[in-house]
Amino acid sequence: MTEKGHLPVLPSQVLEFIDPGRDGLYVDCTLGLAGHALAILGANPRARLVGLDRDALSLEAARDRLRRHAGRVTLYHADFKDLPSLDIPFDRVRGVLGDFGLSSFQLDAPERGFSFTREGPLDMRMDLRSKTTAAKILNTYPEGKLADVLARYGELSQTRRLAREIAHLRKLGRLETTSDLRVLLERFYRWRPQKGRIHPAAKAFQALRIEVNRELEGLDEFIEAVVRRVGPGTRLVFISFHSLEDRLVKRAFLRLAATAGGASPRLRVLTRKPVMAGEEEVAANSRARSAKLRAAETV
C-alpha cells in the first residue's frame, strides 16, 4: 500500500472509544501517517493532539498531513514508552491511543527492510538512531537465542534447526538482504503457496522486527504509568497485531481494574472481548485482519 492508500484500522471503533467530542488533549502514541489523528482532530475543532512516533521519517510525513491543524498539534520524535516523562498537561488528557506495529509507509519502503517481498537490507529499525538491525541479530545472536526469538515472536516451528542453518550461512557471509532470508526460509520450510497458509518469511520478519524494536518490552509498565499520570475519565484505546502484545494489554487492563483485597480500581474495562474488524474492512485493508482493539477508562 502506498502512502496515499494508507488506511487507519478500525477507524469508527477508535472514534467510538476515544470519544473525541470532549474538549482537551488526545495523545496518539503511534502517529504513523496520522490517519487516526486526523479523524480525532476532524471530529472536534477544539480538541488538541499530541503525537509521538519513533520513526523520524514517518513523523515528518505526518507533520505534513497534519499541517492544516498545526496550531493544535504537538509532535514528538519519541518512543511512546517515554510518554509519562514528557512535559505535557496530563490532567487535560482525555484519550490515549496506541495502534502498535508497522505502517504501510514503513512496510513499503524497500530500504527499511521490513518487507520480505521487497529487495533491501535486513534493517527493520523503526528508529534509525538505534544500533541493532535485523542483520546484526541474525549475524551475532547465539543460536539458542535466535531460535527462541523466531519461535516466540514468529510462532515458527523447528527453530533450533533453522537457527543452526542461519549460523551456517552467516559464516559464509550470505545473510545480508531481505531476499537472502526469504530464500533460506522458503527452502527450509519447503514453501509452496497454499490458501490459508502464512508465508514463513512473514512470520520470521515479524519476529525479527519485534526483537529489533523491542516492541513488547515495557508495554505493561507503560500502561500503568499512563494511568497513574492522567485524571479520571481518560479513555485508553490500544490496537495490537500480535497475540503476545494483546495479552499484555489485556492483563494490564485487568490488573488495573481489579478490586481484589479491597484495592480501588484505577480502570474500567470497556471491551470485555477485543474488538475486531468486520469482513468489509478486512477486504479493503488486509492489515485489519489481525487487529484487536481493547479500550478502558480511568476512574
Ligand SMILES: C[S@@+](CC[C@H](N)C(=O)[O-])C[C@H]1O[C@@H](n2cnc3c(N)ncnc32)[C@H](O)[C@@H]1O
Ligand atoms: C500502525 S502505525 C500507526 C498508524 C496510525 N494510527 C495511522 O492511522 O496512520 C504504527 C506507528 O507507530 C510507530 N511506533 C511503533 N512503536 C512505537 C513506539 N514504541 N514509540 C513510538 N512510535 C512507535 C511506528 O513507527 C509507526 O509509524
